[in-house]
Amino acid sequence: MYRQSLQRLAIRSQSTVAKSVPRPLSNAYVSKLESRWTALPKEDQTSLIESLKSRMELPWQELTPAEKKASYYISFGEWGPRKPLYGPGDQAKVVYGVVGGIVVSIVIFAGIRSVAPASPTTLNRQWQEASDEYLKSKNANPFSGYSQIQ
Template sequence: MFMKSLQRQAIRFNSTVAKSTASRALSNAYIGKIESRWTSLPKEDQQTLIEELKARMELPWQELTPAEKKAAYYISFGEWGPRRPLYAPGQKSQIFWLVAGTVLGSIAVFVGLKVFAEPEAPKTLNREWQEASDEYLKSKNANPFTGYSQIQ
């Protein structure tokens, strides 16, 4: 007896009567301009709308209204959630100019320090220092690959 009642309920659930609520079109006020309202909707309302559109999309697609098709497309492929753009429309140029200004500023600081902080060359770059270091390396037989310790 119990099994028969479960079977009747399963048949009733799978019948077209149970899906009659999905055959009713969603109102344009409910799904119209969803692109501008989607991010401000609470999560519960978003899930409800997704479930109602799923139920509508189980029907033939010719029965969907254009507003329902737009809403389904936006929910599936719109710029929200993980598909939200990383930068707003004016941010890319702002980022470019900030980076360019920072690079030019660092070059200016480098050149300013190079010119004004140390105007004379270091003493290790003159010719006498280089010859003295070569003689020292020869006396210690250092760096065998360039000839200081090779026997000629």
């Protein structure tokens, strides 16, 4: 008896009768998905993805054009991680922000430079030449050649 029931199950699973084919989704459900996708609740998004997955298991010739567009948008559209970081008008904001930052830094630098005292006397040319002569006379700094015999 147990063997007969297993045989019947095996025959039913191998039958050539067409299995239930998922029905086409309505055009109102999948059309213009690009404009509606972000406003759809998360549950509706997941149910739409699952129903499109089951439809995409069929040959692509059986899909309606609206289903093809919807599946393409869900797979490759600009939503979720593929959403662009910047909108259409954000490029100008970035450019103006960078230029403004550079101008502000130049103004701050010029302001600090105008308030600062005059440069020290150790930075003029005569002082540097005198310090070089002094170092040569003391044979200092062997790495640059003052103590090398010529």
